[in-house]
Amino acid sequence: MRNPRTGWLLLSPTLIILLIFGFAPFLYVLFVGFNQWNVFSADDGLVFNGLDNFRRLVFDDDFLHSVGLTARFAIFAIGSEIILGFVLAQMLTRNFPGKSLFRIIHTLPLMVAPIAVGAIWRLLVIPGFGPVPFFLDRWFDLKYQIGSYPDQALWTSVIMDVWHWTPFVTLTMLAGLSAIPKEPVEQAKVDGASRFQVFWYVTLPFLRPVLLTTVFIRIMDAIRTVDEVWMLAGGGPGTRFTGIYIWRVVFPRTDYGYGSSISLITLYLTIVLCWLLFIAISGRRKGEVE
Amino acid sequence: MKKRFTFILVIAIALLANMSLVSADMHGWWAEAAAPYAGATIRGVSESTPPSNYVADVLAAQFTELTGINVEFETTSWDQMYSKAINDMEANTGIYDFVYIEQDIIYSYLAQDYLVNLTQFAADNPDLAYEGYDESAFTSFADYFKNADGDLFGVPMEAFVKVYLYRKDLFEDADIMAAFEEEYGYPLAPAENFDQYRDNAMFFTAYGENMDMDLWGTTVQGSTGHPASTYEFLESIGPSFGLYNWGINLDAGSAMSANGGALDGDTAVEALTFWLSMLPFAPPEATSSTWDEVASSFAAGRAAQGWVYGENAAWIATDESRSAVTGNVGVRLPVTAPGVIEAAEMGDGYIGYYDGGAFGVPHSSRNKEATLLWLQFIGQSSVQAEWAAAGARITHTATFDDPLIAEQDAKVDGYYTLLEEQGPLFAGAPPFPFHAQVREVIDPFIQRAILGELSPADALSQAAAAVDEELSRLGYGM
Structure with missing residues (x-):
């Protein structure tokens, strides 16, 4: 069993699947990204155009705007989810009446498909028919129209994402908190550390790997968000995130070359962002140890 | 008086018998023509609209009963319909045997040669040509789906x-x-x-x-x-x-x-x-x-x-x-x-x-013959009136004069009359x-x-x- 060949043999099905369904499409997107290819153009074949697609996106206001919107969405959504998820996880480490029921209800949104989440929220917030605009108008005289106010559409998307994904953060944080040994915490308390000091100097360092993984997963999810927001607002102003912009370029516009180049840049930005985050968090831990 | 009554009764019975014979003949033709394809499943995609929903809910079942050919008809959102149809035709995957062609997209599809020439295909397969289906019965809206030679690339299914x-x-x-x-x-x-x-x-x-x-x-x-x-x-x-x-x-x-x-x-x-x-x-x-x-x-x-x-x-x-x-x-x-x-x-x-659309057959379809039968079924005159009453769409000239439409016209404040008389003031994309x-x-x-x-x-x-x-x-x- 220790023969490396056996290991590779056992891994081979997974590797083959990854190569076929992961790496090969990536290479294809990479290839298309350096071509002009629109099936509805006068010349509908692939025409190599070097870096033109990448040059074009630097001057594409719609793309740059979508990046800015996505960044705002990701920062507010993920920030809220991490804080709320941590608080709820802390709460779930203690006993209180109805804890089991709460945990079940709290986890339910995770089981709903994103497209259904978008549809549910659309029914809730669509002006004229949804209960949210109705009651905001009736109780607070507040005009809530996601089709008319881009900021309202953005914030609604953030709240919807928080509703959907906070349970995921709660579960990962709960796993992280459960894995923290009791001794360092008790030792810190004996030494007179305040609750904040215990959290900052003991709990948080132990949680860092879980936190990092959770943030990475949520960043990648947030940057490629399409279906929920698409159902909610159709990707109009305020919600035309990068994922939706790519969808529009690739499908209705059938501009496969340009769409591929935007996808590649988005992937690159995601990797860079995660790497910077990793450096920032792991670097601080190194400093603390020293 | 008694003689007259008997005479009318005999005539009525004869007419009914004749109609049932014609009906049996029609039924027989569909079953015979479809025999090689019985049990096959043809798949289509369209936008979820009143006329499309009538196709999914009523016509598909009728066709399956007549022919034994199953129809899986997906009615989805407008965006998804286009994505699915274009991706299928472009990649030549053959998922769909018929797709909805909105009037405004037909020029793009023809330019890419996505669609089967239905007139030619029917001529090449005379055994599949149903006599109750007549391309000249369509209103002038069908012209949007023809090439310069007058060949049809889509069977009009809605026009309004x-x-x-x-x-x-x-x-x-x-x-x-x-x-x-x-x-x-x-x-x-x-x-x-x-x-x-x-x-x-x-x-x-x-x-x-x-x-x-x-x-x-x-x-x-x-x-x-x-x-x-x-x-x-x-x-x-x-x-x-x-x-x-x-x-x-x-x-x-x-x-x-x-x-x-x-x-x-x-x-x-x-x-x-x-x-x-x-x-x-x-x-x-x-x-x-x-x-x-x-x-x-x-x-x-x-x-x-x-x-x-x-x-x-x-x-x-x-x-x-x-x-x-x-x-x-x-x-x-x-x-x-x-x-x-x-x-x-x-x-x-x-x-x-002047909006509307047709069902066309992509070149990538694996069931072109069965789909041709299906398109002739929905394109025949006998199914038009009830479809028009349900979906406010008219694609056959004769449908305007159908008693059912005349009755519906009164309920819809003359919409069908407006469509017939003033429709030419409108234009497709x-x-x-x-x-x-x-x-x-x-x-x-x-x-x-x-x-x-x-x-x-x-x-x-x-x-x-x-x-x-x-x-x-x-x-x-x-």
Whole structure:
């Protein structure tokens, strides 16, 4: 069993699947990204155009705007989810009446498909028919129209994402908190550390790997968000995130070359962002140890 | 007397026997022709509309019963329908055996040679040619799906115009009429010009507010997250002001006035300014409304008048389970600027969009023969009337004279008569092989104008420049 060949043999099905369904499409997107290819153009074949697609996106206001919107969405959504998820996880480490029921209800949104989440929220917030605009108008005289106010559409998307994904953060944080040994915490308390000091100097360092993984997963999810927001607002102003912009370029516009180049840049930005985050968090831990 | 009765009875029995024989013959033909394909499953995709839903719910089952060929018909959203169909045809995967071809996309599909020439295919397979199916029975709308040789590439399944609907219960209410006349100095009536339209819209919005009713003066298909807003402007409002072909001069390859286009011209700006000025008088859902929501808003009684796709006219006027305004729906031609109707009558323009679509067979289909039978089934005259009554669509000339349609016509305030007599004033989309590509480019500017981020003139000026850039990129520009 220790023969490396056996290991590779056992891994081979997974590797083959990854190569076929992961790496090969990536290479294809990479290839298309350096071509002009629109099936509805006068010349509908692939025409190599070097870096033109990448040059074009630097001057594409719609793309740059979508990046800015996505960044705002990701920062507010993920920030809220991490804080709320941590608080709820802390709460779930203690006993209180109805804890089991709460945990079940709290986890339910995770089981709903994103497209259904978008549809549910659309029914809730669509002006004229949804209960949210109705009651905001009736109780607070507040005009809530996601089709008319881009900021309202953005914030609604953030709240919807928080509703959907906070349970995921709660579960990962709960796993992280459960894995923290009791001794360092008790030792810190004996030494007179305040609750904040215990959290900052003991709990948080132990949680860092879980936190990092959770943030990475949520960043990648947030940057490629399409279906929920698409159902909610159709990707109009305020919600035309990068994922939706790519969808529009690739499908209705059938501009496969340009769409591929935007996808590649988005992937690159995601990797860079995660790497910077990793450096920032792991670097601080190194400093603390020293 | 007894002899006469006996004679009539004999004639009636003979006629019934003859009909049942003909019916049995027809049944036999379908079963015989379909025998090699019995048990096969053909798959199609379309937008979820009243006519498509009738196909899915009624016609598919009838066809399967006759032939043993199963029909899996997917009715989905407009965006998804296009994505699925185009991806399938482009990748040649053969998932779909028939796809919905909206009139405006046919030129793109033909340019890419996605579709089977149905006329030729039927001629090549005479055993599959059903005698009850006749291409010449279609209205002139079928011409949009023909090539230069007159060969058909799609069997028309729906055709309708976007009309002006108004609520008769409001427009014919004595107290309301008096109040309107007192305020505006002339009688309340369905709008015949844009000033009157604006007055009606303002009046009913104020009326709704004063009476604490959920009532507004007009519909606006103004979704800021969907191309529906661009379509309402380019295909309904623009033409009614005299802006044709989206303001794009195909010969010049430009949308800019400076190069022979008209998208940034005075007429376009006037049209967009008027349309945007209607937003304050539209229900709050207007900026989230596609064609479906507009129909729903009108059916819910939330708008006194508006531009509504004709495919919805029948159910809004007659289906009490879905509409709150049944029996109170008035139908008229949409309002136009001076000279526009005259130009349309002369063949120099059109007043609005003649919408509709057909089912075509992609080259990638694996079941072309079975699908040809299916398309002939839905294209035969005998299924048209009930389909037209359910979906307010007419694709056969003879359907207009069917007693069922005459009866329905009265309930829908003469919509079918309007379609027959004044349909020629409307026109399909311009023959652009780059339809969706250019529309996608225009969308953000119209949406920003709706939000008030751009003035009508700026929005159209920037849109025209972006269109020219896209046309150039696609190889159709200057």
